[in-house]
Amino acid sequence: xxELAEVEFYRKRWALAATGDTVERVLTHDTKKLLRHLxxxxxxxxxxxxxxxxSSTAAKQMAFRFSGxxxxxxxxxxxxxxxxxxxxxxxxxxxxxxxxxTRHALVFNDPRMFGRVDFDVGAEPPPWWGKIAxxxxxxxxxxxxxxxxxxxxxxxxxxxxxxxxxxxPGIGNWMADEVLWRAAIHPARRAGTLRxxxxxALWRExxxxxxxxxxxxxxxxxxxxxxxxxxxxxxxLFLHRWQxxxxxxxxxxxLAHATIGGRTTCWSPARQKxx
DNA sequence: AGACATGTTGCTCA
DNA sequence: ATGAGCAACATGTC
Numbered sequence: 001x002x003e004l005a006e007v008e009f010y011r012k013r014w015a016l017a018a019t020g021d022t023v024e025r026v027l028t029h030d031t032k033k034l035l036r037h038l039x040x041x042x043x044x045x046x047x048x049x050x051x052x053x054x055s056s057t058a059a060k061q062m063a064f065r066f067s068g069x070x071x072x073x074x075x076x077x078x079x080x081x082x083x084x085x086x087x088x089x090x091x092x093x094x095x096x097x098x099x100x101x102t103r104h105a106l107v108f109n110d111p112r113m114f115g116r117v118d119f120d121v122g123a124e125p126p127p128w129w130g131k132i133a134x135x136x137x138x139x140x141x142x143x144x145x146x147x148x149x150x151x152x153x154x155x156x157x158x159x160x161x162x163x164x165x166x167x168x169p170g171i172g173n174w175m176a177d178e179v180l181w182r183a184a185i186h187p188a189r190r191a192g193t194l195r196x197x198x199x200x201a202l203w204r205e206x207x208x209x210x211x212x213x214x215x216x217x218x219x220x221x222x223x224x225x226x227x228x229x230x231x232x233x234x235x236x237l238f239l240h241r242w243q244x245x246x247x248x249x250x251x252x253x254x255l256a257h258a259t260i261g262g263r264t265t266c267w268s269p270a271r272q273k274x275x
Numbered sequence: 276a277g278a279c280a281t282g283t284t285g286c287t288c289a
Numbered sequence: 290a291t292g293a294g295c296a297a298c299a300t301g302t303c
Binding site: 003075077078079115116165175176264 | 279280281282283
């Protein structure tokens with residue numbers, strides 16, 4: 001599920017509940033997949049008794065900083081989510097990591113187990129953190145950078161290109177479709193065939209969708225919507241893409257679905273032409 | 276039963 | 290070397 005804004009939603013869920021709290025116990029379940037990068041004894045020892053100081057999100061990754069220079073990295077994969085329960089929470093089937101603090105249980109649940117947990121100790125953020133591409137909502141995400149990237153990926157369908165995290169960090173399947181729909185670009189167009197005007201629209205809509213999605217899904221300041229997708233306006237493609245017989249909220253014409261760039265893709269044929 | 280799922284990686288081929 | 294395409298990962302749901 002989680003793309004840029006959902007990841008931020010889940011990070012805030014833990015952060016708002018437990019920043020300043022101290023970890024009393026660390027519970028783990030599956031250790032071969034999600035926790036495969038961890039030295040478990042070291043992980044437990046380092047985290048137990050440490051305090052959650054701060055956290056941040058970069059693209060689809062989260063980093064939780066604990067006292068003792070301890071950094072907990074989480075990637076939610078396809079089906080991961082973070083939630084908060086009372087401290088007496090009994091781990092469920094796919095609760096792979098549970099941090100028990102004085103007041104809460106911070107739970108990382110992931111049925112499909114495509115997620116990942118990292119743990120590093122150091123005064124600075126871990127090396128992998130620095131390798132994440134600069135945010136789409138930063139000056140580094142320039143029109144020129146996008147145009148150059150598209151030129152290099154000229155033969156790939158634009159849908160596939162939008163999913164490449166090295167240039168579009170945090171964009172996932174639904175955000176890519178949302179961007180292309182707003183920019184009126186057919187997802188199967190080869191990246192190298194976009195006209196400069198279309199590249200500019202793509203660049204603009206990437207930023208626009210990131211901003212809208214963060215505001216709607218992850219809330220503002222210290223607020224958090226009660227649930228994912230609760231504040232998403234029906235003017236977005238998002239709310240119509242999976243509905244049987246769904247229609248384009250702008251043209252009112254039927255939506256189309258196909259596998260493009262290896263992923264299920266939804267678009268509005270009335271707005272997005274192949275040409 | 277079978278298709279399919281909001282992600283990433285590692286392999287093959289050109 | 291670089292880019293494109295696709296299977297694989299593991300499990301749940303419709």
